[in-house]
Amino acid sequence: MYKNGLTYFSAIALLFLTHLSMLGIVLVRGNYESPADLMLLTAGVLALDVGYIIVTGIYKQMTYTTDFMLLCVLGMSLIFQSCFGGVHLSFKHLITCIAALVLCQAGFLLTRNHEWIRTRKKYIYIIIGVLILSILLLTGDRSMWINIGSFSLQPSEFIKPCFILICAASIVELHKKIKILFFYVSKDTLCLCGAALVIFALQWWCRDLGSLPTFAAVFACALVCRFCYPRAKISRTALGILGGVAAVVLIVAWNLAPAYVQDRLHVDIWADQYGNGYQQCQALIGIARGGWLGLGPGQGYLHNVFAYESDIVFSTICEEWGLLYAFLTVILILMMLMIPLMNPPKNYYHAMVADGVVAVFVAQMALNIFGSCNLIPFTGVTLPFISMGGSSMMTCGFLIGMLKATQSPLFRHQQETEQPEKKKSRKSAKTAKPARPAEKEVNA
Amino acid sequence: MSELMEMLASLDVPDLVLCAIAVVILDVFALCVILAVTRETKLCRKRWQKLSANMELRYNDQHYPLEADEILLGRHISADIRFPDPSVSRYHAVMTVSNGVWSITDLNARGGTFVNERRIHQVRLMPGDEVRLGNAVMRFGRQKPPQPKDAGKENRHV
């Protein structure tokens, strides 16, 4: 926080400016009844910003950029959600935003020490088991929601971070168990595959086909890292060319595919505009109506359509704020995921965690945005951080916490090395001084 | 281009200015965050150099800087540092770091792991130690100061 003081200060200032400029758009272009509504919204957003920045100041971290971006996205999300169909602060969304931020810290603290979290793999399996049981026992018939009073929880969301953790743990462990690997059998891989199969079966049984690709993406990442070691000789340009060729082949195959395959994949929603295709048709019309610059916050029509705040939220934002701003919001979320590329983790476990988090986010964003815009079948997945919904927000917060942990990791302590020193330590006096005082509070 | 001009003409000026300002601020924020990340990266590297004591392995004139806290040595292509030598096992040994002190642990490799010609299971490494996996001999030592960046890039292709 101190060495980058100036950069951090300007980032925080710009964060406030970003939110204020959005509120300025609401002020001028927005649809609100009384200025009090707008004041309340401003107060809510600023309180969220200030509060979290103070809280992050308490924890000593190595990196803060993830926090800033998360805060920026959440503030934007709060403004988006509060403006749909008229400006009024959405308290529900404010609370879920706070919950997401709290869980972000929780995720960070739990996973920053990879040694500690790795050795607690058993507990994670137990948590997944409990969540699966809760889905089987507590939810209604073939549903994925647990209703407690007026709240409804979606336990399958919470399985996502757990699944990432066990994937990462299993992949990392593989390197140690060479003897078992020699026979191409590994206890960890078997456990992982078993867990994955159970989860997939459960998703299928619940008809929660939207989450299925998300888990599949995480699992695919794990498998790719487990089995397909890209040869060191293959350079990035070669990979790029291969990717290009694959894309061309896919396009050609798509064009040559028999008509019935294309029909299956590309349902004509316009033929059934007021039936099954209603949501998607309205979403696309909404985007078209918004154009590049949008109609203005609260001026849209899509808030009359079912799931405007969750499944087709991208279109609702496009309609009110314009495709340009919606696109930039998506880019901001992508940048959050890009941080591990710029600042590589120093640990394989954390690298795998980052992989899993990116896989979840990319899969969910693709399913939501491309699904609601009729590029791929519409499944009804939430858009991370933007969609309304407690379970989704909390899970996404936790995932970003995990991503943050890959940036500010804790490394193992000196006392873990039990072997006696062989030579007199010439240099350890220099480096052995405790790296950071905050390291111990994690295990507490 | 004519469409753009018409758009400018047809929109209310305050609307357009506001949208532009909001977009620009968002972009500047993104740029600022990128700047912050690059600074953090530098800081993290410094911290890492402190933590890992800036060490490297030298093998056949190749310099391998140690950039992760667990490094797998072996013949398999997935190993972090690969030795295409038949006497080296697929997964031969793993190097770990803790507060600037590196240790090497043998993974029950057939060829055995030797430090200064003593067969070991797990041992701390000191700068200048000679590490031998099977017939592959390498030297553990400090990185040369001007090299860290270039060495990292060069070795990517190894």
Added chain:
Amino acid sequence: MKSIRRAQHLITLMLLAFLTGMGVLIWKLQSEAAFYISHSNKVSLGCVYDRNGDVLFDPNAGKDTYNAEHFLDVGNFIGDDSKQMTNTLVMKNKDMLTNFSFMLGVQENGRAAVNTTLDHAVNRKVYDAFGSKDGCAVAYNYVTGEIYVCLSKPSINILNNYTDLETLAEGSMLCKAFHPTVPGSTQKIFTTIAALEEMGEEKLYEKQYNCTGSYVNKEGKTIKCHEEGGHGMQNISEAFANSCNPYFAQLVEDPDLPLSTIKKVYEKLGYDVNDSGETELSVNGITSYTASTTLNSSEEFHTQWGCMGQGETLVSPLQLMVWQSAIANESGKATMPYLIANAAKVNGDLTAFAKTETGDRMFSEDAAHAVRSIMLENGADNYANVLSGTTIGVKSGTAQIGNAKTENSLLAGFVDDPEFPVAFCIVIENRRSGEVSTSTIASVLLQELKASLNE
């Protein structure tokens, strides 16, 4: 290290894949937005104009701004955006008419428009020429494909805002040019083509059959001729002009003309023979019925009857007209009709210019040439007054509807004039003798059209 870089590569790959998807999405939204907005309820549409700038559709039309019957003749063809009719030009091309662009959003005063090839004044005169009779007429340029005239009577006056739906006559809300009708003797053109394809011109002219007023076929059923006294011995040209049923029954029965050839020619034309499958014909999105027939055996009464355009044979007048182009051009390939000449974008820039398209080969050039001269001979002998100074190639037809209770009168043909290349098809429903004839309407159509085009 390598393991970490591997993970980073994977992240890069995923992010790149997603960004590519976003790129595709934005491109798609940008290019298809007008189509989306055309499905919206809150859409501002432009006008449709005819070839001379006359308005054919105006979203804001009212009886105070237009003559009360201004849109009557094109009501069920150009249509409107009320969604009461779906197979109309406006409904099928709404995205071209929308005053919208992704940059500008919805523009209430945009300049989006569709310019058609129709001639509204001529269309109206032909509509009026039908008098009290119902039917349809369609005409187009067989060289370029521009549709000049297309009307269907009874029609609907869209200015009445569908308040008179209950009093409307049946068939008012569909354009009969695109709907099935029994072709009657006009079908003999294509049976003749099949015979020409099989035998060639010389051999076909050698085939002479006797007509005694009726003919008992090999199945034992009687095929009557409209001339009770019979036509005597005729060749193809005479039988064509006389529209002699016994001649054609004997021609179909003749072992020199296998049924498979007839089937093949019909299918190439686009017929759905014995449910062999449909080939779509549409004009700027307005879909036409696919011709269909059932052919079982050369000696069967129904098959012979079908080859003379009665019984189960059905075609749309549009198809009948389009097939004339393949004969008139002597190419055996149809010129595809179109209605939209070009469209104006919201800022007034013209786009979507029409191109002349030619269909696949349907029959040989020799057959086209031969049947063309037969039709021209018929026209010269019997229809010389239709268009003074110019020969037209025609075939008339009388179609029996509903057990011969009513008879539809048809006329399909083309003008033999490179300066005025028009093919047409006219149907008058339930015509009795003494009433307005198809040749009268053809005369009005061609003369008015020629005058209008020469202006």
